[in-house]
Amino acid sequence: MSSAPANLADSPAQGSTRRSRYSVLTVLATVTIAVVLVAVSIGAIAVSPLDALLERADRLVERTVLLEIRLPRVLLAAFVGAALAVAGAALQGLFRNPLADPSLIGVSGGAAVGAIAMIVLGGSIAVSATAMPYLVPLAAVCGAGAVTLFLYAFSRRFGNFSVTTMLLVGIALNALAQVAIGAFEYLSDDTQLRTLIFWMMGSFGRATWTSVLPATTVIALAVALLLRDARRLDVLQLGEADARHLGVDVDGLKQRVILASAAAVGAGVAVAGIVAFIGLIVPHLVRLLGGVRNPLVLPGSLLLGASLTVFADLVSRTVVLPAELPVGLVTSALGAPFFLWLIARIKPQ
Amino acid sequence: MTIATHGVSLIAGAKTIIDDVSLSIRPGEVTALVGPNGAGKTTLLRMLSGDLRPTDGFVTMDGWPLHETSLADQARQRSVMTQHNSIAFEFTVSEVLSLGWEPFRAYAEFPTDRLVELTHDCDIAHLLGQTYNTLSGGERQRVQFARALLQLAGPINVQANRFLLLDEPTSSLDVAHELKLLQLVRQQAEAGVGVLIILHDLNLTARFCDRIVLLDNGRISAAGGPAECLTSEQLTALYHTAIHVEWHAGLERLVVHS
Numbered sequence: 001m002s003s004a005p006a007n008l009a010d011s012p013a014q015g016s017t018r019r020s021r022y023s024v025l026t027v028l029a030t031v032t033i034a035v036v037l038v039a040v041s042i043g044a045i046a047v048s049p050l051d052a053l054l055e056r057a058d059r060l061v062e063r064t065v066l067l068e069i070r071l072p073r074v075l076l077a078a079f080v081g082a083a084l085a086v087a088g089a090a091l092q093g094l095f096r097n098p099l100a101d102p103s104l105i106g107v108s109g110g111a112a113v114g115a116i117a118m119i120v121l122g123g124s125i126a127v128s129a130t131a132m133p134y135l136v137p138l139a140a141v142c143g144a145g146a147v148t149l150f151l152y153a154f155s156r157r158f159g160n161f162s163v164t165t166m167l168l169v170g171i172a173l174n175a176l177a178q179v180a181i182g183a184f185e186y187l188s189d190d191t192q193l194r195t196l197i198f199w200m201m202g203s204f205g206r207a208t209w210t211s212v213l214p215a216t217t218v219i220a221l222a223v224a225l226l227l228r229d230a231r232r233l234d235v236l237q238l239g240e241a242d243a244r245h246l247g248v249d250v251d252g253l254k255q256r257v258i259l260a261s262a263a264a265v266g267a268g269v270a271v272a273g274i275v276a277f278i279g280l281i282v283p284h285l286v287r288l289l290g291g292v293r294n295p296l297v298l299p300g301s302l303l304l305g306a307s308l309t310v311f312a313d314l315v316s317r318t319v320v321l322p323a324e325l326p327v328g329l330v331t332s333a334l335g336a337p338f339f340l341w342l343i344a345r346i347k348p349q
Numbered sequence: 350m351t352i353a354t355h356g357v358s359l360i361a362g363a364k365t366i367i368d369d370v371s372l373s374i375r376p377g378e379v380t381a382l383v384g385p386n387g388a389g390k391t392t393l394l395r396m397l398s399g400d401l402r403p404t405d406g407f408v409t410m411d412g413w414p415l416h417e418t419s420l421a422d423q424a425r426q427r428s429v430m431t432q433h434n435s436i437a438f439e440f441t442v443s444e445v446l447s448l449g450w451e452p453f454r455a456y457a458e459f460p461t462d463r464l465v466e467l468t469h470d471c472d473i474a475h476l477l478g479q480t481y482n483t484l485s486g487g488e489r490q491r492v493q494f495a496r497a498l499l500q501l502a503g504p505i506n507v508q509a510n511r512f513l514l515l516d517e518p519t520s521s522l523d524v525a526h527e528l529k530l531l532q533l534v535r536q537q538a539e540a541g542v543g544v545l546i547i548l549h550d551l552n553l554t555a556r557f558c559d560r561i562v563l564l565d566n567g568r569i570s571a572a573g574g575p576a577e578c579l580t581s582e583q584l585t586a587l588y589h590t591a592i593h594v595e596w597h598a599g600l601e602r603l604v605v606h607s
Contacts, residue, residue, distance in 0.1 A: 092437075092438075096436075096438075097437060098437055235448055237436050237438060237440060238436065238445070238448060239431070239433070239434065241395075241398075242429070242433075244399070245398060245429040245431075246424050246448065246451045247419075247420045247422075247423065247424030247451065247452045248420065248451075249420055287438070287439070292438040292440055292444075293440075293444060
């Protein structure tokens with residue numbers, strides 16, 4: 001077992017800072033379940049999930065609120081949060097860069113451009129309304145994939161990507177995404193414009209089962225693919241050549257991680273817009289809890305990403321009742337200070 | 350059987366970096382790759398480890414073309430220590446070491462006893478709980494060396510040979526750790542491992558290596574035992590600097606003065 005060498009440590013610090021993988025994951029799973037149950041119960045109308053499920057709720061309104069509005073919304077928040085956090089952790093591993101986050105480096109922006117292009121242009125080329133829930137995520141995945149591939153090609157060309165270079169490239173890519181989004185805003189009609197504004201801030205408020213099911217299916221597959229590569233991502237931290245010498249097919253690993261993280265981010269952005277900073281904060285919190293090894297960080301990010309996003313969504317829809325804040329506002333309010341702290345913490349290489 | 354290059358060349362644009370080189374790393378021997386900066390030593394090692402495909406010629410391991418051997422199979426037989434840089438995340442030393450077992454993890458028990466032995470041999474037992482990135486260059490080199498040796502401790506087919514490729518493994522080490530590392534390299538050779546080492550210190554090369562390959566501008570200028578290769582004339586010509594080699598009767602080995 002890989003945990004064996006940890007027993008050799010003379011340093012007393014090790015046992016306390018590197019808690020066992022299973023205890024961390026158990027705690028995070030418990031937290032996730034608790035947050036989901038609370039989020040389903042609380043809102044403009046209080047519903048006891050137990051009553052509703054046992055059909056004890058005699059009022060139709062409560063059942064409808066729970067099953068048709070709140071449940072899809074909470075599930076979507078959980079899946080999108082998990083997708084962004086796992087994709088963030090995997091991209092950090094792939095680029096060997098602790099500041100890689102889908103929203104900071106432009107991957108979410110690329111996904112938004114893809115989705116918006118489909119919404120605005122798809123309407124004018126008369127795509128049927130039933131196909132849209134599938135075509136919008138598909139376009140978002142293509143947008144996210146194009147940006148990730150570009151970043152990867154760019155990093156190859158310039159040798160090892162420094163932490164700063166990647167963020168600067170991210171600024172440029174996000175600016176380009178803004179240009180494209182602005183152009184589409186100009187082309188769009190009033191209802192489309194409302195949709196576009198929702199993209200930029202991020203929200204789970206439009207979740208319905210028809211939009212939730214395709215997105216969660218893609219996310220589940222993509223996240224499962226990323227989790228399988230956790231150990232190989234650990235080996236990659238030694239460098240590409242050393243990983244190859246340890247038997248890792250580095251090229252295949254990169255292709256899988258780029259494809260799967262683009263799919264996870266694209267599907268999430270397509271239904272919820274840009275929810276910033278989840279992919280940055282969550283993996284680092286998991287590392288602080290239980291160490292940097294990806295067999296912990298990836299599943300831990302899945303759980304914490306889901307619970308943190310569900311919690312952020314709960315705050316966004318309850319803090320200014322009866323109105324609602326965009327969830328991206330809440331995650332950015334949490335994420336931006338964390339980002340500053342992280343920059344201060346990373347030592348120059 | 351060996352890891353061998355068969356007339357390999359590497360041509361990048363108009364520049365010939367490696368020019369028709371044939372050499373073999375034999376089990377039980379320490380082969381040193383010696384030459385001035387820019388002679389192509391690291392490039393040649395990267396061909397032997399499969400990182401670079403030669404533009405001409407080919408590389409074999411135990412008789413099989415290297416590019417037809419899976420990376421996993423290569424990793425179980427052959428361990429490589431590159432000139433290393435840092436790790437972006439806060440891996441502890443023991444976590445870095447355990448990655449050396451990755452090729453065998455799926456089907457073999459982690460060799461805790463062997464790791465304890467290695468951490469004492471390499472003088473890193475006191476570093477196990479520390480973050481790798483906080484270590485000095487020499488400490489990192491000792492950790493990477495121990496990781497490379499752990500990779501050679503796995504169970505393999507009895508007919509297969511093991512190989513160890515080392516790119517300047519002592520460049521940041523103090524004298525004591527340098528000697529200790531080379532003694533450990535010798536032990537590996539005595540246990541049947543075929544070792545290739547890039548070294549700059551000619552005295553240590555004379556003392557610890559069985560065979561020496563002198564590389565000059567991508568070509569082999571001489572190859573053979575220390576007495577054949579390490580001569581005043583050849584080294585002076587190779588480095589364009591006056592170098593004098595003599596046999597030291599008291600130490601019973603060649604001594605190189607520059």
